[in-house]
Amino acid sequence: MTSSQLFEQIRKKKSYLCVGLDTDITKIPKHLLSSDDPVFEFNKQIIDATHAYCVAYKPNIAFYEALGPKGWESLQKTLNYIPKDIFTIADAKRGDIGNTSALYARAFFEQMNFDSITVAPYMGEDSVKPFLQFQNKWVILLAHTSNSGSADFQLIESKVTGRKLYEEVLLKSQEWGTKDQIMYVVGATQSEKFKEIRDIAPEHFFLVPGYGVQGGDLQTVSKYGMNRTCGLLVNAARSIIYASNDHDFASAAKKESISVQQQMEQYLDLYLK
Numbered sequence: 001m002t003s004s005q006l007f008e009q010i011r012k013k014k015s016y017l018c019v020g021l022d023t024d025i026t027k028i029p030k031h032l033l034s035s036d037d038p039v040f041e042f043n044k045q046i047i048d049a050t051h052a053y054c055v056a057y058k059p060n061i062a063f064y065e066a067l068g069p070k071g072w073e074s075l076q077k078t079l080n081y082i083p084k085d086i087f088t089i090a091d092a093k094r095g096d097i098g099n100t101s102a103l104y105a106r107a108f109f110e111q112m113n114f115d116s117i118t119v120a121p122y123m124g125e126d127s128v129k130p131f132l133q134f135q136n137k138w139v140i141l142l143a144h145t146s147n148s149g150s151a152d153f154q155l156i157e158s159k160v161t162g163r164k165l166y167e168e169v170l171l172k173s174q175e176w177g178t179k180d181q182i183m184y185v186v187g188a189t190q191s192e193k194f195k196e197i198r199d200i201a202p203e204h205f206f207l208v209p210g211y212g213v214q215g216g217d218l219q220t221v222s223k224y225g226m227n228r229t230c231g232l233l234v235n236a237a238r239s240i241i242y243a244s245n246d247h248d249f250a251s252a253a254k255k256e257s258i259s260v261q262q263q264m265e266q267y268l269d270l271y272l273k
Helices: 003-013 030-034 038-050 069-081 098-111 125-133 148-152 165-173 188-200 218-225 249-271
Strands: 017-021 056-059 087-094 116-119 138-144 182-186 206-208 232-236
Touching: 017 038, 017 087, 017 249, 030 038, 038 069, 038 249, 056 069, 056 232, 087 098, 098 116, 098 125, 116 125, 125 138, 138 165, 138 188, 165 188, 182 188, 188 206, 188 218, 206 218, 218 232, 218 249, 232 249
Parallel strands: 017 056, 017 232, 056 087, 087 116, 116 138, 138 182, 182 206, 206 232
Antiparallel strands: none
16 A cells, blocks of 8 residues: 555545554453454454444554463454455564564565554664565554553664754654655644654655554644645544444444544645645
8 A cells, every 4th residue: 555545545535543452351341252263353343333433443462462362363253354445563573683574574574464554764775675675554653652661762862963863863864765655653732743743754644653542632732743635544442443342342343443534534634735
């Protein structure tokens, strides 16, 4: 999926919502635990309830690999079930020396057929380049993340350039690939920095976690982060998939997704360049 195709889905659905499938076996409704594959059954019903209102799904790989082989099976079944016109993100945060990164890329792009993968860039170009060798696949680099510890390293300023580390990541990585290959993770909790981050990467898509339970402000992110192709995938996980922990969990997820989509429709009208 190219950026123009992704934008077409955004315009069609009037939404830039990404639903995070962070499915925790200890948090799903108890009545699902008797099914053959509780994680997949939960995901299936969430997808059925939300696919009309989102343009992407982002399974966090840790929730699946923690369950061993069964978890990987649940993940693959989930991926196969997602409609083909919806963008898929392997939130795996991989990144290692070149030959190892090449194997991670094969695992998620060839074996599992995700559209994209999150990658930690801090080992440099040779750890990222193997992911960029796959046609019509995306690398989503961690830039300025939503967690409280992001300030420990990402805000360190270079004594040479005066730029912060996350700014160096944004600038340097644009030499490695195009706007149709690279996206950036920019946390919604960093909303006050969105204008300056957008100025550094004007044409790239941003994956924006931290909205919902973590308290990121959707209007500020939309106002300062949106570009002419929207350029945003705003992720919501817990606020949608755990909107209820009872038999009505799917309908509650649908209701929450509709609410977010309606807000996004307003912001597309207001802020789309």
